[in-house]
Amino acid sequence: MNEAEFRDFIQNGYLHYVPHVSIDCAIFGYHDQQLKLLLIRHRFVDGWCLPGGYILRTETLGQAASRIVRERTGVDNLFLQQFKTFGDPDRAQCSKFDEERWFRLTGLRDGSKNWLIDHTISVGFYAITDFSKTVLHTDMVSTETAWFDIDHLPKLEFDHDQMVKEAMHTLRLQLYHYPIGYNLLPAKFTLTEIRALYETLLGKKLDVSNFPKKLIALGLLNKLSEKRSIGAHRSPHLYSFNKTRYNQALKEGIVLS
Amino acid sequence: MNEAEFRDFIQNGYLHYVPHVSIDCAIFGYHDQQLKLLLIRHRFVDGWCLPGGYILRTETLGQAASRIVRERTGVDNLFLQQFKTFGDPDRAQCSKFDEERWFRLTGLRDGSKNWLIDHTISVGFYAITDFSKTVLHTDMVSTETAWFDIDHLPKLEFDHDQMVKEAMHTLRLQLYHYPIGYNLLPAKFTLTEIRALYETLLGKKLDVSNFPKKLIALGLLNKLSEKRSIGAHRSPHLYSFNKTRYNQALKEGIVLS
């Protein structure tokens, strides 16, 4: 989006997008036992917040969320879930609106009458990606886009702290009911690697021996004949996902304890 | 809402309510092993659908949902949960809009330009009440308000069939994680009565002996010294909810199997 397109979006965006409703995405990034969260520095409020956007009048909510994540990270087709809608009247703090700042940034007057500066209800989605595979983009709304370690997040603008908390909570609940790992692990991985993934996302230790047994019992994994070399230790077997069972589990759910 | 107020709502409602966003409520009613759903006959589309409404610009989503349920049923302070937000572009079928019908019903022209007739994203809530304690109201939007047996629902307008399905699904999942029964059972009830409540909501039989034991083990129930007379049979003990544990369980969740 260039300068002219951005100005048109500000002035006439409500013709193409649904006004008063936005989407915010908590995009979690995993790689190598590290869990991060994608944040943008918002040009209008000069603080960190979740990436978000508006819904095209022709899109479903899921498609809009998917597009927003794709535009920010370049990643497509990932685990994406709606978790809650936020609509407290004070969530956006429109009272703090600064007409001068708006003019400096947009070159437009009467910002407080703009469709963007009005009561907005936001649908929260969360997603999980492999952050090493992403290519981050900033846009006209943001001056920075960056991954933050989940344990060292800055204070976020609006009600986004609450959003992250609830996204994390839902993610951890859903980990016990849906399989995860596809797109987050290499095509061939060891039992230790998939256990580390779950441990990092859940934020707790799992039994070295019992946890992988459960995944195997659920039929989610194919044992391969290859092994991985990890130095002066017994070489662990490689596994891949049984894509049939995995997709079935995504649809029908699983029970993991 | 009288005729004049209704016309003002149609013409200027967007000043007080958030446009493009609505709330729809799946209000389940339980009494005596019967499960019903509250439906209204929509004046504008002449079919059955879920009761709904708009969000005042000063309200939270929960407050709006609570108000909508109260206006329909007279009941306050019940189990109310947001479950999902629906935003498919074709969910409202605005293409079917009938200008003539609109004029007959509202006496207004240019209906298709009205704020009510535009892309609307709806936040779904579900609630559970005792239908014998409700006093139903119709309003300017509905010609009828009625309880339907859950197994004999008519085809609903818009995407409300899908909403009911997802509300029911969420309700049944949450039954295992939150206590239920307060406001749905008399202050003093037998173990058979609370089991029947869970059986009806879950749509399946539970073990006569084991299920109540779980509730007791969770500390949710107080055993009273009184008994209930049920004719030529052993008189069952009466129980009441341990309100402290019950409220704690509402906050922190429980694990019921």
Add this chain to the structure above:
DNA sequence: TCGTTATTTAGTAAAACTTACAAAATAAAG
């Protein structure tokens, strides 16, 4: 008054599942 009957409720054995841990297997380094 006393069986009969239907229901509540305590009790328990079997089964299933979870958890904790021991020990064997093994790859590579020294």
Add this chain to the structure above:
DNA sequence: CTTTATTTTGTAAGTTTTACTAAATAACGA
């Protein structure tokens, strides 16, 4: 060829769930 760290199998103990039995009991009617 011993040492070391890790994977992986196996299993015993502990816990929870499930299925079922039998005792308790309230009222009815013979």
